[in-house]
Amino acid sequence: MMAAPPPAGTFHDFMERARRADRLVVQPRMGFSSVERMRAGLIATRQAADWTAGTVTLDSYTRVGDLAATRRALREGHPLNGYPIVTLGPDTTREMLRGIRDATFPVQVRHGSAAPGAIFTALMACGLDATEGGPVSYCLPYGRVPLNVSVRAWREATRQLADLAATGVTPHLESFGGCMLGQLCPPSLLVAISVLECMFFAQQGIASVSLSYAQQTHPDQDAEAVAALRSIASDLLPQVAWHVVIYAYMGLYPATPAGAGDLLADAARLARRTGAARLIVKTAAEATQIPTIGDNVTALRVAAQAAATVSADTVPANTGPAKGTGIEAEARAIIEQVLSLNSDLGRALTAAFAMGYLDVPYCLHPDNAQRARSYIDADGYIRWGETGALPVSAGTRSRGHGLTSGELLHALSYVRDRYDTSDPALATHR
Amino acid sequence: MPRITGEGRHKPHAILATTSSDSHTWNLLFIQLLIEESGWSVANLGSCTPVGLLRDECLRQPPDMIVISTVNGHGAQEAPGIIAVLHAEPALDEIPVYLGGKLCTSTQDERDAVPGLLAAGYTGVLVGEDAVPVFRTALALAGARPRALARPRA
Numbered sequence: 001m002m003a004a005p006p007p008a009g010t011f012h013d014f015m016e017r018a019r020r021a022d023r024l025v026v027q028p029r030m031g032f033s034s035v036e037r038m039r040a041g042l043i044a045t046r047q048a049a050d051w052t053a054g055t056v057t058l059d060s061y062t063r064v065g066d067l068a069a070t071r072r073a074l075r076e077g078h079p080l081n082g083y084p085i086v087t088l089g090p091d092t093t094r095e096m097l098r099g100i101r102d103a104t105f106p107v108q109v110r111h112g113s114a115a116p117g118a119i120f121t122a123l124m125a126c127g128l129d130a131t132e133g134g135p136v137s138y139c140l141p142y143g144r145v146p147l148n149v150s151v152r153a154w155r156e157a158t159r160q161l162a163d164l165a166a167t168g169v170t171p172h173l174e175s176f177g178g179c180m181l182g183q184l185c186p187p188s189l190l191v192a193i194s195v196l197e198c199m200f201f202a203q204q205g206i207a208s209v210s211l212s213y214a215q216q217t218h219p220d221q222d223a224e225a226v227a228a229l230r231s232i233a234s235d236l237l238p239q240v241a242w243h244v245v246i247y248a249y250m251g252l253y254p255a256t257p258a259g260a261g262d263l264l265a266d267a268a269r270l271a272r273r274t275g276a277a278r279l280i281v282k283t284a285a286e287a288t289q290i291p292t293i294g295d296n297v298t299a300l301r302v303a304a305q306a307a308a309t310v311s312a313d314t315v316p317a318n319t320g321p322a323k324g325t326g327i328e329a330e331a332r333a334i335i336e337q338v339l340s341l342n343s344d345l346g347r348a349l350t351a352a353f354a355m356g357y358l359d360v361p362y363c364l365h366p367d368n369a370q371r372a373r374s375y376i377d378a379d380g381y382i383r384w385g386e387t388g389a390l391p392v393s394a395g396t397r398s399r400g401h402g403l404t405s406g407e408l409l410h411a412l413s414y415v416r417d418r419y420d421t422s423d424p425a426l427a428t429h430r
Numbered sequence: 431m432p433r434i435t436g437e438g439r440h441k442p443h444a445i446l447a448t449t450s451s452d453s454h455t456w457n458l459l460f461i462q463l464l465i466e467e468s469g470w471s472v473a474n475l476g477s478c479t480p481v482g483l484l485r486d487e488c489l490r491q492p493p494d495m496i497v498i499s500t501v502n503g504h505g506a507q508e509a510p511g512i513i514a515v516l517h518a519e520p521a522l523d524e525i526p527v528y529l530g531g532k533l534c535t536s537t538q539d540e541r542d543a544v545p546g547l548l549a550a551g552y553t554g555v556l557v558g559e560d561a562v563p564v565f566r567t568a569l570a571l572a573g574a575r576p577r578a579l580a581r582p583r584a
Contacts, residue, residue, distance in 0.1 A: 060451040060502055064478060069451070073507070079535055081503045112453065142453035143478040181455070252456075290503060290535045364455050364476045405463035412456060 011106040011130030012170040012208040014053065015243055015277060023051045024271055024307040025278040028296040029110060031057030031082030033074065038083050039096045041293045046105045048297045049304035053278070054100070054107035056093075056128075058082045058119065063112045064143065081290055085109065086118050090125035097126070106130060108174070114138050114145035115153040120161050129164055132174035132210075134197035136349055136358075140365040141181045147353055147367040151346040155204060162205030170208050173201045174245060178212030178229075180360050183251030184374050184411060186382050187216060187225035188330035188392065189360065195232050195335055200345040202240045209240055210278065214247040215267045217414055218380040221325065226274035228328035232335065243277035246270060248303070252416045253286035259419035260284035264299055265306035272310035279303055287416070325381070330392045334358070337391040356389030375403075376411050442494040442573040444472045445487055447479035449508040452500045457531055461499045464562070468569040470494075481515045488522050495572050496527040505533035506543035513551040526572060530556035530565065 018025045028045055032038045042054045059082035061069040070084040085093055101107045108130040109123045116133060123131055139150035164171040177193035190213060198209040211233055213226050226244060233242050248267035254260045264281055271279045281303045283295035291299075337357045342348040352358040356369035363370070371388025384392065403411065444465050448458060455477050465472045473491070475484060488496060498505075498512060509529050516522050529552045534540040540557055547555045556565050 060453065060504060063453070064451055066451065078507055081535055141455065141477075144476060144480075183456075288537060289532075362456075362459055364458065364474065366476075403463070405460055405467055408460055408463060412460070 010103075010169050011053070011108055011172040012241065013103065014106040015172070015208075015210075016241070018051055019243065019277060021051075024268065024276070024304070025051045025053050026268070026300050026303045026307070027053040027108070027278060027280050028055050028291075028300060029057050029280060029282070030055050030291070030293070030296050031059065031110070033059060033080035033082070033084060035088065035092060035096050037293070039100065041296065042097070042100050042105075042107065044293045044297050045300065046100060048300040051304070052105065052300055054105055055280075056083050056085065056107060056109050058086075058109065058111040058113075059084050060112070062086050062119065065113070065115060065118065067118075085126070086122045090122065090127075093122075093126040097128075101128075108132065108172075112138055112142055112176075114143055114150040117153055117157045117160070120157040124161065124164060129169045130172040130174075131161070132176055132212075134175045134177050134193075135200060135346060136193055136197060136353075137176035137180060140353075140360055140363050140368055141179075144366070147365075148350045151350055154200070155346050158201055158204040158206060162207075165205070165207065170241075171206060172208040172210070173206045174210040175201070175212055178245075179214045179247060179250050181363060182214065183216070183249075183415070184361055184376070184382060185216075186330075186361070186374050186384055187213075187221060188228070188327045188334065189358070189390075190214065191225055191229045191232065191327065191331040192334040192338070193358070194229060195236055195331070196338055196345065196349060198233070198237055198240075198242065200349065202237060203345050207240050209237070209242050210245045211242060212245045212247060213276075214250045215263075215270060216249075216382055217376055218382075219266060219270060221327075221381045222270050223274055224324035224327050226270070226276060228331055230275065231328055232331060236335070244274070245278040245280060246274075246276045247280045248282040249415055250282075252412050253282055254416045254419040255287040256420045257284040259416070259421075260286065261302050263415065263419045264302050268303040268306035269310050272307045279307070333391045357391055359388045359390055361385075373403075376414050380414075441469060441471045443491065444470050444495045444497055444569075445475065445484070445491075445493040446472055446497045446499065447475040447484045448477060448498065449500045449502070449505055449512065450478055450480055451504050451508065452502040453477045454501045457499045457501050461497060461565075464565070465497070465569060468566065469573055470569065481512050484512070485515050485519060485522075488516065488525070489519060492521060493525060495569070496522075496525055498527065498529045499531050500529075500533065501531040503532060503535040505529070505531060506540065506547065509533070509547055509552070510550045517551050526553040526568075528552065528554045528556060528565065528568060530554075530561050533557060 030041050045054050059080035070087045135151040135154035161171045175194045175197035177197040178190045194211040248264050281299040283291035283299040285291040285295040338352040341351045359369040359372035361372045361374040373385035375385045377383045462474045544555045
């Protein structure tokens with residue numbers, strides 16, 4: 001049995017250095033079932049730009065805990081859609097990371113699991129200290145695990161990760177709450193869930209968190225949302241180190257290389273303009289297949305270059321109250337309602353969904369109230385169509401009927417169509 | 431719940447599911463609306479559908495069509511197991527089963543996988559640009575003479 005390595009390559013320390021250097025960290029979503037290819041992908045990520053972080057994205061069998069399927073696929077040589085960290089065992093992964101992960105290049109595990117215990121155990125056994133997800137954001141959109149079961153599993157796994165602090169490492173946990181189905185979720189709800197999940201992490205003893213926000217349909221609405229996220233985090237996460245991570249658009253991605261590149265560059269500029277510390281990129285291959293290493297390297301470079309075009313003096317040092325369409329007030333109202341339900345964040349989250357105070361539009365999970373609806377307005381902003389029992393009222397409009405398949409497809413394709421078009425009239429709102 | 435149209439006929443009924451590892455739901459929501467707009471009722475079983483749940487739901491309320499929509503790239507691997515479970519039930523043997531979405535991690539692998547999936551027992555494997563129009567046609571044809579009309583209902 002090998003002794004644990006010294007705490008080199010911790011994600012938290014790297015992000016602190018990036019903050020002092022005032023540089024945007026760019027990071028791919030990348031995971032391969034081949035150990036050699038995973039290593040090659042991390043090496044390529046490390047070399048792609050000055051400030052990159054590595055990602056090991058896990059396969060979806062591991063995500064749902066079907067380790068028999070992972071073993072079978074490895075045995076029979078079927079490619080998986082990610083790296084099977086639990087099945088491969090710690091020695092293989094330590095060897096895979098040898099000489100790559102260090103103080104200048106941290107590695108985060110991305111997974112998508114509502115029951116992450118085995119994954120957290122595996123990543124800690126490999127000497128890793130950073131991962132992401134959350135009891136809501138990796139439960140509701142991604143499966144059928146009951147929310148209270150996910151909360152229990154996340155509470156236990158998060159406490160286990162927090163225990164790493166005893167070894168001198170500061171473990172880092174990122175909330176995926178700023179994504180929630182990837183598209184058509186009103187920004188105030190994304191902000192609220194991201195903050196609430198990070199408060200949940202902090203309650204389990206995690207001292208370093210990141211709040212996520214996924215690029216949506218309008219850059220001004222996105223900028224207002226990220227300002228709201230930072231403002232609320234300053235108030236509600238005073239005891240922990242936190243930063244904001246932007247996800248390049250998580251919905252239906254442009255099919256043209258030019259459109260995909262423009263959308264990613266806009267995400268990078270959004271990140272810089274709003275004082276976010278990190279960006280998770282998407283690639284031009286996203287629309288058709290799982291990206292190659294080369295696709296990811298290109299995306300990291302496009303993002304790093306776009307970020308560099310935003311001059312440092314336009315980056316806000318701190319944010320005052322957000323102006324605009326009331327995203328911050330709405331997010332605060334939702335958060336306060338949830339916090340009033342129970343001093344235990346996990347129980348509060350479960351109760352809030354049961355009562356519809358949290359209700360994610362178009363989410364089919366049985367624990368989601370499914371009364372809230374959203375739509376993309378003529379100005380390109382995402383707005384509430386129906387608010388159900390959500391503690392928000394401003395600017396709602398009842399359409400009186402649900403979307404047709406054509407309207408749904410139109411809304412889902414809105415960003416893709418705008419970035420793929422060469423028609424300047426259509427491209428104005430992007 | 432009885433499904434009666436204005437003409438007093440049963441609506442054709444579809445059961446919609448995905449594979450047990452696939453967490454995506456926008457495809458399920460879209461396909462659900464598409465089926466409903468074709469005059470069908472539909473039971474959307476949601477993401478990461480356990481194959482046992484799909485089988486039990488099909489036995490409980492035998493549909494006129496079973497639809498498997500998956501986009502996570504594992505579909506070609508998981509789909510043969512699903513059709514095997516369904517076809518192990520004599521009561522479900524004649525129900526058309528359509529499979530569609532993004533079935534592999536590359537489009538070339540997907541093209542190569544289609545013949546094997548048809549041989550495994552899928553009525554249709556719908557991928558690529560014309561998947562939706564072909565699916566609408568399949569719905570129109572199957573909906574014109576729903577099995578529900580020919581079958582006593584419990």
